[in-house]
Amino acid sequence: MNIENTIRIAIQAIFTNKSRSLLTMLGVIIGVGAVILLMAIGNGLQVYITGQFDSLGANTISIVPGEVFSSSGGFGSRESQFSAISNNKLRYTDVKEISKISGIRAAIPMVLGNSDISYQSTTKKRSIIGTMPEYEKVRNTKAEKGSFFSSSDNDGGKRVTVLGSLLAKDLFSNIDPIGKTVRINGQAFKVLGVAEKKGGGFGGPQFDDYAYIPFKTYIDIFNDQKVSQIVVQAEDKEGIQENIVQIKKQLGKRLKSDEFSVFETTEILKVINQVLGVLTLGLGGIAAISLVVGGIGIMNIMLVSVTERTREIGLRKALGATPGIILLQFLIESSLLSVFGGAIGVALAFLLALVINQFFPAVVTMFSIVLAFGVSATIGIVFGVAPARRASQLSPIEALRSE
Amino acid sequence: MLLVLENISKHYTVGDTIIRALDQVSISVDEGEYVAVMGHSGSGKSTLLQIASFLDKPTTGSILLRGKKVENYSENEMAGLRNREIGFVFQQFNLLPKTSAIENVALPLVYANVPAQERTARAEDMLREVGLGDRLKNTRAQLSGGQQQRVAIARALINNPSIVFADEPTGNLDSKSGEEIMDMLDVLHKKGKTIILVTHEADIAHHAKRRIVMRDGHIISDSKDRKKKV
Ligand SMILES: Nc1ncnc2c1ncn2[C@@H]1O[C@H](COP(=O)(O)OP(=O)(O)OP(=O)(O)O)[C@@H](O)[C@H]1O
Ligand SMILES: [Mg+2]
Numbered sequence: 001m002n003i004e005n006t007i008r009i010a011i012q013a014i015f016t017n018k019s020r021s022l023l024t025m026l027g028v029i030i031g032v033g034a035v036i037l038l039m040a041i042g043n044g045l046q047v048y049i050t051g052q053f054d055s056l057g058a059n060t061i062s063i064v065p066g067e068v069f070s071s072s073g074g075f076g077s078r079e080s081q082f083s084a085i086s087n088n089k090l091r092y093t094d095v096k097e098i099s100k101i102s103g104i105r106a107a108i109p110m111v112l113g114n115s116d117i118s119y120q121s122t123t124k125k126r127s128i129i130g131t132m133p134e135y136e137k138v139r140n141t142k143a144e145k146g147s148f149f150s151s152s153d154n155d156g157g158k159r160v161t162v163l164g165s166l167l168a169k170d171l172f173s174n175i176d177p178i179g180k181t182v183r184i185n186g187q188a189f190k191v192l193g194v195a196e197k198k199g200g201g202f203g204g205p206q207f208d209d210y211a212y213i214p215f216k217t218y219i220d221i222f223n224d225q226k227v228s229q230i231v232v233q234a235e236d237k238e239g240i241q242e243n244i245v246q247i248k249k250q251l252g253k254r255l256k257s258d259e260f261s262v263f264e265t266t267e268i269l270k271v272i273n274q275v276l277g278v279l280t281l282g283l284g285g286i287a288a289i290s291l292v293v294g295g296i297g298i299m300n301i302m303l304v305s306v307t308e309r310t311r312e313i314g315l316r317k318a319l320g321a322t323p324g325i326i327l328l329q330f331l332i333e334s335s336l337l338s339v340f341g342g343a344i345g346v347a348l349a350f351l352l353a354l355v356i357n358q359f360f361p362a363v364v365t366m367f368s369i370v371l372a373f374g375v376s377a378t379i380g381i382v383f384g385v386a387p388a389r390r391a392s393q394l395s396p397i398e399a400l401r402s403e
Numbered sequence: 404m405l406l407v408l409e410n411i412s413k414h415y416t417v418g419d420t421i422i423r424a425l426d427q428v429s430i431s432v433d434e435g436e437y438v439a440v441m442g443h444s445g446s447g448k449s450t451l452l453q454i455a456s457f458l459d460k461p462t463t464g465s466i467l468l469r470g471k472k473v474e475n476y477s478e479n480e481m482a483g484l485r486n487r488e489i490g491f492v493f494q495q496f497n498l499l500p501k502t503s504a505i506e507n508v509a510l511p512l513v514y515a516n517v518p519a520q521e522r523t524a525r526a527e528d529m530l531r532e533v534g535l536g537d538r539l540k541n542t543r544a545q546l547s548g549g550q551q552q553r554v555a556i557a558r559a560l561i562n563n564p565s566i567v568f569a570d571e572p573t574g575n576l577d578s579k580s581g582e583e584i585m586d587m588l589d590v591l592h593k594k595g596k597t598i599i600l601v602t603h604e605a606d607i608a609h610h611a612k613r614r615i616v617m618r619d620g621h622i623i624s625d626s627k628d629r630k631k632k633v
Contacts, residue, residue, distance in 0.1 A: 320514035397459045399630020
């Protein structure tokens with residue numbers, strides 16, 4: 001009895017019982033697909049958030065009103081953050097003082113407000129950011145079309161704006177926005193540029209929906225002296241901790257210590273990653289459960305399909321099949337079903353991840369494929385072969401008698 | 404002697420009770436013999452046939468095939484014996500479901516390592532010989548009981564075995580189909596094949612030249628012994 005013959009018998013057995021084979025494969029497909037997909041979502045979130053902070057620019061320090069981090073290391077409460085915004089004591093003078101500190105390349109203010117922004121008959125309610133021309137470099141937000149506003153635009157309080165890429169699309173659809181006039185808070189603004197796409201959303205800031213205008217212009221039209229955030233660019237990474245100390249000292253002259261927070265921008269990533277770690281753990285738990293459930297499904301269908309074939313095994317033995325040949329037949333059958341089902345599961349997970357990616361970040365990892373594929377293939381093969389092995393050791397008569 | 408069973412016992416344990424399905428049974432069968440084993444239900448006929456055909460192992464006793472002891476053969480050697488030396492016809496036909504008549508008949512040849520083309524050719528010939536030349540592709544669901552049993556006989560004969568065993572081969576058939584099956588066995592016997600069959604019907608047993616009667620795991624009469632005595 002040669003291998004080729006046994007492979008042929010196994011394939012024949014798979015095709016002879018199409019529905020049984022499909023059902024078996026379905027267990028593997030769902031098990032593998034669910035695990036890979038769940039892990040892809042957890043992983044996608046992490047990749048997404050990390051990417052968000054990369055896009056905020058390197059070596060930057062953020063200064064915001066109120067206490068961002070609680071004393072326990074996590075984020076402060078919602079109430080304290082809300083009161084921080086309404087009691088915001090950060091002013092433009094602070095920006096000027098901070099920019100004088102040595103080792104600091106630039107300190108730029110950001111003011112944030114909401115306003116209607118319209119082009120012809122299209123009106124959207126969006127966030128408006130008033131900031132300095134340096135924002136382009138510090139926050140790594142290049143104008144993809146046209147240009148960012150200049151110092152003279154700011155000094156002159158010019159009515160000019162740079163639109164986020166989504167906002168530009170919403171207002172202008174396919175028309176080139178450069179040089180067109182939009183109305184912000186009822187006033188006419190000339191569109192200088194469109195910022196390159198940054199991606200975002202999911203609770204984080206959606207930069208692509210913002211309209212950027214010069215800081216001075218913002219103060220003029222909104223008559224708001226509060227600075228929402230100060231972004232500081234350090235000269236080098238090594239100096240950052242010392243810079244933070246100096247900034248705290250400088251702000252401390254005028255403000256109470258709970259009225260402002262100073263932190264390395266990437267530091268917030270660590271805290272977010274902590275929160276995300278819990279989420280990923282939860283998703284991992286669900287993935288593990290579906291792996292177990294999928295495994296039990298595979299196990300069950302394999303056990304049933306092999307047990308109902310005890311008579312077939314008895315007959316084959318009566319006609320001269322050795323236990324080894326029976327075992328090999330079932331090993332090949334289970335392997336083919338498990339591997340083929342696993343491959344379909346992987347392909348399906350990839351496709352679904354592509355679809356999900358339109359709404360939510362999902363990144364399929366090699367690790368999840370290996371894990372899901374490995375576990376279900378192992379379960380499929382073990383539970384396809386173990387009962388067959390038991391049956392192959394019965395005498396032909398005992399096997400034939402089983403019902 | 405082709406096949407000799409010496410002091411064969413087979414005990415089944417069910418719960419606390421031991422069932423002596425066979426108790427110290429001895430029997431010899433010569434080349435070309437046509438034997439019918441008879442007896443009441445539960446007398447041990449099937450058990451005897453299964454042990455004689457290497458489908459099951461005796462609890463004690465020895466089996467000689469052409470003078471060679473085989474009761475201590477390994478699983479693989481037993482499989483070889485079943486494949487080459489015996490053909491077995493079951494009362495319940497036992498064809499593989501969803502599998503064509505040809506493939507069913509060719510199955511023993513698969514395990515004998517006969518190349519695929521030759522297997523198909525031989526299975527076709529054999530099916531024609533049992534009168535099913537027009538049913539080659541039918542599965543068991545598309546065959547009558549009598550036709551299924553003829554496929555089973557073709558399967559039992561395909562590897563040209565030394566002995567054909569049949570356990571109540573007509574038990575699940577009407578009398579006409581049963582007669583057809585018995586006619587086929589008669590023809591085989593005339594060609595010199597050794598046949599051992601189990602039946603509890605006297606009419607069927609009359610086809611055989613030698614009749615053995617069992618009761619409670621013992622042989623109580625053997626027509627061959629009687630002839631010797633005469
Ligand atoms: N697997 C088994 N486990 C327990 N007892 C068994 C088993 N197989 C057979 N027996 C018992 O062994 C005895 C002989 O059984 P066997 O099947 O050989 O009888 P039989 O002569 O073929 O009967 P029938 O004419 O009804 O087929 C019976 O008492 C039966 O109950
Ligand atoms: Mg019986």
